[in-house]
Amino acid sequence: MKGIACAAILAVGLASSIAAQSAKNVTLTIEGSQEFKVPSNPFFNQANIDAFQAKYPNIKVDVLVIPDAQTTQTLQTKLATGEPSDLIIYNKVSAENELTAMKNMVDLSGEAWVSHLKQPEILKSPDGKIYGFLLSISTGGMGVVYNKDIFAKYKLEAPKTYAEFLKVCDTLKANKITPLYGPFKDVWTFQIWPTSIWGTVAAKQKAGIFDDINAGKVKWSAVPQFQDTLARANDLFKKGYFQKSCLSDDYNGAPAAFSSGKYAMMLMGDWFVRDLATKDPSINLDIFPIPAFDDPALNVISQGQVGGCLFIPKKAKNIAEAKLFLDFISQPEQIARDLANPAMAYLPNFKDTAVPKLQPVNDFIYNAYVKTGKITTEANAFVKVDMNDLWKYYQDMIGGVKTPKDVLVAWDKKFAELMKAKAMPGF
Template sequence: MLGRTKITAISMILLLLFLSACGSNNGNNGDNGNNGSAGKKVTITMEAGQAMKANYPHIFDQANLDEFEKLHNIKVEVIIDPDNQVKNILQTKIATNETPDLIVYNKVAAENELNAVTNMLNLSDQPWVSRLVDADSLKAPDGNIYGFVMQMPLDAQAVVYNKDIFEELGLSVPTSYDEFLEVCEALEAAGINPLFAPFKDAWTFQIWTAGSFGYYAEKVEPGLWDKINAGEVKWSEVEAFREILERGLNLAEQGYISKSALSDDFNMAPNAFSKREAAMMIMGDWFVNDMAVKDPELNLGLFPIPAFNDVDELNISQSQLGGMVFIPEASEHQEEAKKFLDFVSQKEQMDRAQAVAPFMPSVTDASEPQLTPLQQEIYDNYIETGRKVVEMNAFMKVDLTELWKYYQDMFAGGKTPQEVLEAWDKKFAELMKASGQPGF
């Protein structure tokens, strides 16, 4: 009897273990097999800098992250690095194959600083590519797509102008440098300072060159940035760069820029425009947006920087494509990361993120955003028509502060445009060599 009781007890224990195992397996299949990992929750990491999260919040939208986890049983853990450390942190992780599963970075910066073509997955075959509004803008120099963005840029670096003053004087938006000089002459004759120039701030005049140099390198001499960054061409050897600087300096020599330019700063600009003390400024859309709040009666617009006489259509310049999400080759969860990009590319997720902050979607089937009048103007006149180029700064691998100081020297009479470029050749080579760039 004792032996029989023992066998029966053992049998019952085995039966209970079997039933428990079956129940456990059924309970773990929470995503219906969507994550390919037998129902176990997977955590993928997405890493970015502080400014990237602040400037491109759509990809970090918590409601979307929660919905993705609910549908696919995949949690997205966001890692935010200090802006002054993020490049070094990510470069180190890539070098040691200890990368996050997703990296959020600026497009051109990722190509230059993170070697995206080598270190990131080629995503050209992903399903969302066929739905992109402008697939070409996402392509790397080799023609492949290595990242996804939720939003297309709607910024513009250009000449800000007072529309009412132009209308009162019967002035048209200039389409060439010579026409720009005529507009300046008419404004001066009417007793209005043509251009407010806050050149005490070194970053301000560089908008003239960043856009114009960018236009020349993209439209006239494609591949020029690669040659300059490889040490094959010097800045002073590009005649168009000297001519662009000369035309900028000429505005001051003709008296269209006030003599106080090097002591005027950006903080003085709102007052100058509100009091109609100036009609134009080399700036960007952010100033127009800011003035719409500070002085709603002010009617400002913008037009492309007119540094050329010999082009069919002037282009606005834009910052590089920001908030691009890459999947590193060393990612531990590549398939889960691909699912996330496909997920956020869908209309529902695009619309959900737009409810927080409107943006121009990167895919054709998302809802159209409620744009401000200025954003609509930029989109209709320049984005949709392709009249845009990426600013020079996006392609640079070193800090440009010294170049901007040389521009100030030029307006102070200390350097000619040619001497600016020659001085920058020397400094550029030093900086490129110090950062270990080949060719220097």
């Protein structure tokens, strides 16, 4: 009896202290990379923030947009010193690897919104718990973005096999159109090719390959499919399907390049199609899966890891308010407002929500690929370390300094070194 009384007093005390805390003025900080400051991201959306602040007048939301290149370092530093923001935006697997989410972040599995999720499994970490919050199910993906009008002009169809792909490139080249725009000064652009294809390799050809690689049992250079993938990309360079200056060009130049009508295709994702639609509506772009395999069934749209989740660090100052924010933006009426905004409309991962009118490219990817299961998860999602060095080796390959095999051998060495620094078993 006494115990219950104590517990009751404690509970009342706790509740009142939370209430007292919510009543005092609080600044709720949301921090994330520039990468996520895009029109379609609901977490940075001012209308959502305004609505939240209207409902909780004592809470002021402060958004910190930090540079892409320093995001990891900034967030890691703040976590290490115990001064993290209240909410952090980060990709799910990257957060597990780079921010040790399972140790540093609040377990959200018991939150009310979890029970409304359509597919809770996509948010689960390897330990079965949920640390990251996300509103949507992905309707995006990576493949080959192409100019539909150019294809129509030369009576070309989206190629389904590697051989067809080469043929399309030849036709375009013969007509003085550069088949592929390569923005390879930015290292993240070329890697779309290998990471997409290796995702399929892992899913369809070599099950468990990444478990073995992560355990130190298999070397990257010992997987023939990996080498073939790079060799096929290398052939595209050798045949001159990319512009000569591809190592000097970056993604920032892509809108002007496509707007000029001199380029037909680019390895990229749905975001470029949407971006160009706002910058130059006269160009009609669409997307098809990277045709790197001879078997058309293997050529599918690849999706990145679950991206841009909100995490609450355990050391955050305002955990209760941060949870309030998650709860608030997952309410049906808030989601409804998001979906009414065409620039933002996403496919919500919550029950009792309608499928909204998606952007055309996302509608296409969703109906033609996601629903039919013609998708794969990119290989990056399975790798436990930062892959930036591998991406740099790709530049060496494009520049003719390394062969596809050299790239993988060099990466094997770097990979072992990075795994060892993280004290991973097997290295």
